[in-house]
Amino acid sequence: MSIKPYWDYFKYVLEHKKNVFKTCWSKGLYKHAITHDLSKFSSQEFVSYAKYFYINKEEFKQEFDKAWEHHYKNNPHHWDYWLDENGVPKTIPDRYLRQMIADWEGMSLKFGDTAQEYYLNNYKKIKLDRDTRIKLEMMLGLNDSLAHNYGHTLEEFANMWDESEYNMVFRFIKNGYGVDSYELLKSNS
Numbered sequence: 001m002s003i004k005p006y007w008d009y010f011k012y013v014l015e016h017k018k019n020v021f022k023t024c025w026s027k028g029l030y031k032h033a034i035t036h037d038l039s040k041f042s043s044q045e046f047v048s049y050a051k052y053f054y055i056n057k058e059e060f061k062q063e064f065d066k067a068w069e070h071h072y073k074n075n076p077h078h079w080d081y082w083l084d085e086n087g088v089p090k091t092i093p094d095r096y097l098r099q100m101i102a103d104w105e106g107m108s109l110k111f112g113d114t115a116q117e118y119y120l121n122n123y124k125k126i127k128l129d130r131d132t133r134i135k136l137e138m139m140l141g142l143n144d145s146l147a148h149n150y151g152h153t154l155e156e157f158a159n160m161w162d163e164s165e166y167n168m169v170f171r172f173i174k175n176g177y178g179v180d181s182y183e184l185l186k187s188n189s
Contacts, residue, residue, distance in 0.1 A: 005054035006047070013040050020106030024099070032099050036106075037075065044070040077103050079126050089129040097136055116140050120179040123155070124187075142173060142181075158185035 017037060024033035039045055048067035051060040072080040077099035082090045092100075104115035119126065119140055128136065133153045137143035143154050158166050158181070166182045167174070173181045 006050045008054050009046070009050035012053070013037065015110065016106060019109040020103055022109070023102040023105040027098060027102060029098060029102055032077070032102065036077070036099070036103070037071075039071055039074045042070075079128060082132075083127060087127070089127045089132065091129055092132045092136075094135070097132070097139055101136075101139060114177060116142055116173075117177045117179060120173065120177060120181055120184060123181075123184060142170075154181060155185045158182050 020036045021033045024030070024036065040049065045067045048060065048063040052064035052067075057064075072078040075081060076092075076096045079089070079092065079100065082092045082096075084090055101115050104118045108114050108118065119136070119142070130153065133155075134143070134151060137154055143152075143157075152160070154170065157170070161169075163182050170181060173179060
């Protein structure tokens with residue numbers, strides 16, 4: 001078997017760690033800058049990730065899913081870490097929210113989007129308790145003053161207001177990130 005897929009994945013992880021390092025360092029998250037995603041080098045993750053991403057996603061999906069579960073269960077900067085045994089979200093401490101944002105910003109350096117776009121495009125998949133969601137949206141600069149003053153998530157504002165009222169306040173999201181957040185939040189998917 002060729003070593004190329006493993007070498008390619010190793011280079012990808014190093015690039016990701018470098019990008020997250022830059023982001024963490026600029027935010028004063030010095031320890032996390034160094035320790036971020038070290039589990040990706042573990043025997044429980046490395047080979048399975050490499051096979052999935054660089055050999056065949058269909059063939060190695062089950063193996064990857066097990067590796068991914070190991071990853072998020074051992075890295076509290078993933079929102080999945082904070083789900084209880086029934087899948088109910090627990091409150092994420094600020095420290096890990098900052099690390100999660102740094103991870104998304106590091107990914108954005110590779111893929112050319114932003115942490116905000118990642119969050120918005122995955123809004124329905126990312127399971128957070130209400131207080132954590134409000135805090136995260138504030139940290140991302142998506143819902144600063146209104147969340148602080150009124151204590152609502154973007155989705156709650158979308159459900160309270162019609163589209164024109166919502167866009168009067170949050171049009172900067174569509175203009176700045178190219179995501180129609182009202183439409184996204186009102187959709188069933």
